[in-house]
Amino acid sequence: MASNCEVEPGAAPESALVTTDSYENFQQMSSSLEEIKNSNFTSSTQDEFLDNCNNIDSDLHVNCSTVSVSSQDEDYIRDEEWLGKSKHIFVLSSAGKPIYSRYGNEDRFASYFGIMQALVSFVQADDDSIRSMHAGDTKFVFLFREPLILVAVSKTEECTSQLTAQLNYVFNQIASMLTLSRLVKIYEQRRNYDLRRLLTGVERLIDHLLDFSEQEPAFTLGAVQCLPLTSSVRDAISSAIVQSCSKIKNLVFGILLANNQLITLVRMKKYCIHPHDLHLIFNLVQASESLKTAEIWTPLCLPRFDASGFLYGHVSYLAEDCQACLLLLTVERDAFFSLSEAKQRIVERLRRGNCLEAINESLNTKEETCVDIGFPELRHYLYKCKSTAQFHQPSMGAPYTINCKRLLDLYRRAHYRLHCPTRPLKLLFERTSEDALLAWDTRGFELYAILEPLTDTGNAIATVGRLLNWIKKREDKLFQLNAPTF
Amino acid sequence: MNASTEPYLELSDNPVRFEAVNQVTNVFFDDSNKQVFAVRSGGAMGVVVKGSSEDIPAINFRMDDKGPVISIKFSLDHNVLAVQRTTTSVEFMNFNGTTIESEYTQNCKKNSSLLGFVWAQNNEVALITDHGIELYMVIPEKKALKHLKTTSATVQWFVWCSRNKIALLASSHGSHLQPILFKPGTISKLSKVETEPGRMTLERDVTLATLYDVPAVLILRHQSGPQTAEVHVHTLSGPGQAPVKSHVLRLNLSGRFAINVVDDLILVHHQASRSSQVFDIALPGESDGTVTYHKAVAPARSLKPTSLKLPGLVEPSTHKCELYSPNWVVFQPNIVIDAKLGCLWHIKLCLPVLCSQISDLPLCTQLTLKRTCGKDVLLKLILEHAKLPKPSLHKLQESSNHINSVYRSWAEAELQMQTASPPGAPPPSRPPSPPRVLINQADIYQQVLQKLDKEDLLQNLEWTLISYMTSLSEFGIPAEHTLNELLITTLVRRNKFTALMQMLQYGVVADSKPLACLLLSLGNLHPAASQLALDMLARLGANEEIQEVLLDQGQLLSALKLSQEGVSPRKFLEAAQNSGDPALFHSTLFCFKSSAQYAHAFLKDERLDTFIQHYKSLFPDSSNNSNSK
Known part of the structure; x- marks a missing residue:
């Protein structure tokens, strides 16, 4: 296996994505926006947000439903279906005001939020912070990010850090709609503010994000998957975007994606996008049906890029006959029309270069399973290239076509074993009565392979070695290896 | 009579009756053939010879009265009758079963005085005189004797042991005791019995006996002063059958004693207290390195009272026999004769009663293990002890250790017989004789453990079983399947799964396939049992079985x-x-x-x-x- 260590399929000298460790601290946020604006001598300010905040005050109204809360609490305590949910997510303000609940109407168990707030503040009083509680199979995970408290109550096998990561996504999703600065400001001015007024429509995004993060290994790995395209096509697409937008100032990112897979990412020099932000974008595109019919202009905060302000995004699908979605993100508030024109130019160029067909072909081709590519004893695998934060997985084959949740649980557990803060493993081989799992963490990549349960160690290693070579041969198709800039 | 004072020795129910001693009748006892001779009027009125049991038909014959008879003995094959009437000669008569046919006489050497004679072999007779021993071969056909050998020694009295063909010659008032061994055609002197120099011994204080197949000289030593009498046991176990003083029996009494041996137990009867003590030289005692000092194994008890049925005119009456009567004469090994009453009894030991009076179970076990019919008694004893509400596990285990020690050495001896010895090695001398009491695992299982297998005795069963199995393992004897099975089911019934698991994991219970199957069947009671079964099968390398089990479990x-x-x-x-x-x-x-x-x-x-x-x-x-x- 040592000979294969040199093989790092998908490795690239520069990446459009911020390379990341999954459980890294989410608190660190850059202030890229100011830089960009300053470097381009634009004078746009954030006055708008402040104006909004001021308006909020006048809009405040008292939540009248609290009177009847206590009697309705009991309904949920007795509601088997509600109690039987495997994972609850709650968001509340640091004052204990309910903001979001994954299941049920949060107003109806407002007293629960009171308890959660009490737990957090009680521990906080000792200059400490509560992270999790464990009661039998149930984990209560807390994340306190000023000014919000996020709580997960989970009966799943996920570990605390994975649940915390999920809570962070939820927080970032909220922040991406409001920006963090505005969120903080709101609560500074009015501790009892009912944030739900500002988050109408965001609940749907959070719901989708939670489901999405539970179904996609991308969230566990902190990476994105690319749509398989030959490198010439991908380069042609990238250059089409670059050329079409060459004259537009302050365009930060151009992102083309389809079916939850990245086609290309073009960026402003010096700036990278964090996979977590990209996940939020993927979530936004997937959750919003309305995008399919119209061009949309939307403010969007990428919390890992800059939590203090908005980027503005021109979001549209390429064409009726090509379901790839193009996002052009800029710092300019009023660049809709220039970007809309740019989009038209991009589509034209792509059409001329037959790139739309290539994209469609790739989208329509059913991806190969492990059996198809000649690894019968391999059931499924995840390959993550660390330097580009991209990963690849084959199409789901038997037997996980029937139960793919088990597969994701396996990956999550293996990922935790490789990244657990106390005793991280480098190599893990585990055979259970149902499957065999090989997880390998090297400097360049992480590989998670699920094999037939009767595969012995030698075979597993040989298979993985062959697999790495196989990926290496196709790395230019499976990964975006260059990071084009405007 | 409660159990604790019940007599453990009794006289045989049917004594051999013979004509009591009176003016015309003399009675003789030949302890070689164990025959009682009632000689009426010197033989002229007839001689009645009775064997040691009433079942043996009496022999009747007449012989001429040639003066008072001193001693009368049949040869070992009953073909020749020898009668001593003088101190110089013995008369021999050929005997055909009913009548005397011919007579011939043998004189001893001149100037010697005949002390007695013994039949050394079927056709060899030894005349013992004050000058030594003369050995002759009797040739009935020629009506003559042929001189074989003479040994000279000063003899004052002698004691004869017919079983071992050993005579003990005493001189210097019994301070010199010389054992003589008779072999066909020859006689040999053994080493002298070492006694305290100058210590005299009376003939009646010396007994020749056989203890555990070893000839022994038992000498009663009366002590002067406050000290009580002792019996010194010299076993002829040294090199060349040299006598070794190896045991001393402490009697804690003084006075007149008589000694019998029953089943290798030494019985010492004390006339004054009318009681008997029992000693076993095989039991451990206080030892000074060479001599072991023994105490009586149980408190002294009187013989069981016995009575004679006398035919009466109207109805038979009974005569209560006097025990420890001065008329009693004691012969080896266990014969008591009351010449006045005309009775010959055998003394019998009632082992269960004796055991009931020994409170210490291990001691009792050791004693019982050496008795010829001790097996059932011992098994009952253990069962009784195991049934106690709070049995002493320590004693139970010690008792098991004694049992298993015998079991182990027997098993080893048997194994040695079965294994081929290397060429050139001397072939095994002879098959080892089985121990008197051999209690194997099946015996314990059937006679003790199965009888404890009742709901209210489960606790006792567990204790007994574990102490027995502990002892087995101490002696390196693998437990049989039935025991292992019982252990497991008992622990399961007692809900002691933890103990069971530990026993299995630490190998207390040996692995076997049947046991694994048993464990499997317990799987529904205790989920871990299935895993224990699989582990056991794995240790046994029984892959096929494991596969079946896994298949059955859906794995x-x-x-x-x-x-x-x-x-x-x-x-x-x-x-x-x-x-x-x-x-x-x-x-x-x-x-x-x-x-x-x-x-x-x-x-x-x-x-x-x-x-x-x-x-x-x-x-x-x-x-x-x-x-x-």
């Missing part, structure tokens, strides 16, 4: 992981299909299809097609998998 892949040799794909695939788990079915099918050994079976065996169809119905998209091979 198909574990079964396949263990071995893929010689399994039936159909059996596994069917089980996988019945499990309703598609992933399991996938893995199982994959395993067989990818194995070189079974892949071709899918081409040949049409019955396997149904499984491939089933797979396709489960995973319609991945038809590749099942077709690719």
Whole structure:
């Protein structure tokens, strides 16, 4: 296996994505926006947000439903279906005001939020912070990010850090709609503010994000998957975007994606996008049906890029006959029309270069399973290239076509074993009565392979070695290896 | 009479009756043939010879009265009768079973005085005089004797042991005791009995006996002063059968004693207290390195009272016999004769009663292990002890240790007999004689453990079983399956699963397939039992069985992981299909299809097609998998 260590399929000298460790601290946020604006001598300010905040005050109204809360609490305590949910997510303000609940109407168990707030503040009083509680199979995970408290109550096998990561996504999703600065400001001015007024429509995004993060290994790995395209096509697409937008100032990112897979990412020099932000974008595109019919202009905060302000995004699908979605993100508030024109130019160029067909072909081709590519004893695998934060997985084959949740649980557990803060493993081989799992963490990549349960160690290693070579041969198709800039 | 004072010694129920001593009748006892001779009027009125039991028909004959008889003895084959009437000669008479045919006489050497004679062999007689021993061969056909050998020694009196053919010659008032061993055609002197110099001994204080197949000289030593009498046991166990003073029996009494030996136990009767004590030289005692000092194993008890039935005119009356009467004469090994009453009894030991009076179980066990019919008594004793509400486990185990020590050495001896000895090594001398009491595992199981197998005695069963098995393992004897099985079921019935697990894991219970099956069947009571069973099978290397168990439990892949040799794909695939788990079915099918050994079976065996169809119905998209091979 040592000979294969040199093989790092998908490795690239520069990446459009911020390379990341999954459980890294989410608190660190850059202030890229100011830089960009300053470097381009634009004078746009954030006055708008402040104006909004001021308006909020006048809009405040008292939540009248609290009177009847206590009697309705009991309904949920007795509601088997509600109690039987495997994972609850709650968001509340640091004052204990309910903001979001994954299941049920949060107003109806407002007293629960009171308890959660009490737990957090009680521990906080000792200059400490509560992270999790464990009661039998149930984990209560807390994340306190000023000014919000996020709580997960989970009966799943996920570990605390994975649940915390999920809570962070939820927080970032909220922040991406409001920006963090505005969120903080709101609560500074009015501790009892009912944030739900500002988050109408965001609940749907959070719901989708939670489901999405539970179904996609991308969230566990902190990476994105690319749509398989030959490198010439991908380069042609990238250059089409670059050329079409060459004259537009302050365009930060151009992102083309389809079916939850990245086609290309073009960026402003010096700036990278964090996979977590990209996940939020993927979530936004997937959750919003309305995008399919119209061009949309939307403010969007990428919390890992800059939590203090908005980027503005021109979001549209390429064409009726090509379901790839193009996002052009800029710092300019009023660049809709220039970007809309740019989009038209991009589509034209792509059409001329037959790139739309290539994209469609790739989208329509059913991806190969492990059996198809000649690894019968391999059931499924995840390959993550660390330097580009991209990963690849084959199409789901038997037997996980029937139960793919088990597969994701396996990956999550293996990922935790490789990244657990106390005793991280480098190599893990585990055979259970149902499957065999090989997880390998090297400097360049992480590989998670699920094999037939009767595969012995030698075979597993040989298979993985062959697999790495196989990926290496196709790395230019499976990964975006260059990071084009405007 | 309560149990604690019940007599453990008794006289035989049917004494041999003979004509009591009176003015015309003399009575003689020949302890070689154990015969009582009632000689009426010197033989002229007839001689009645009775054996040691009433069942043996009496011999009647007449002989001429040639003066008072000093001694009268048949030869060992009853063909020749020897009668001593003077101190210089013995008369021999050929005997055909009913009458005397001819007579001949043998004189001893001149100037010697005849002290007695003994039949050394069938046709050899030894005349013992004050000058030594003269050995003759009797030739009845020629009516003559042939001189064989003479040994000279000063003799004042002698004691004869017919069983070992040993005579003990005493001189210097019994301070010199010289054992003589008789062999066919010859006699040899053994080493002298070492006694305190100058210590005199009376003839009646010396007994020749056989203890545990070893001839022994028992000398009663009366002490002066406050000290009590002792019996010194000199066993002829030294080199060349040299006597060794090895045991001293402390009597704690003084006065007149008589000694018998029953079943290798030494009985010492004390006339004054009318009681008897029992000693066993095989039991451990206080020892100074060479001599072991013994105490009586049980408190002294009187013989059991006995009575004689006398025929009466109207109805038979009974005569209560006087015990320890001055008329009693005691002969070896266990004969008591009351000449006045005309009775000969054998003393019998009632072992259960004796045991009931020994409170210490291990001591009692040791004693019982050496008795000829001790087996049932001992098993009952152990059962009784085990049934106590709070049996002493320590004593129970010590008792088991004694039992197993015998068991082990017997097993070893047997094994040695069976194993081939290397060429050149001397062949095993003779098959070892089995120990008197051999209690094996089956005995304990049937006679003790099974009788404890009752709901209210389960605790006792567990204790007894564990102490017995502990002892077995101390002696390196593997426990038999029945015991292991009982241990497991007992622990299960007592709900002691933890103890059971520990015993299995620490190898207290030896692994075996039947045991593993038992554990498997307990799986529904205690889930861990199945795993213990699997572990045991694994230690036994019983892969086939493990596979069956795993298959039964639905752990198909574990079964396949263990071995893929010689399994039936159909059996596994069917089980996988019945499990309703598609992933399991996938893995199982994959395993067989990818194995070189079974892949071709899918081409040949049409019955396997149904499984491939089933797979396709489960995973319609991945038809590749099942077709690719």
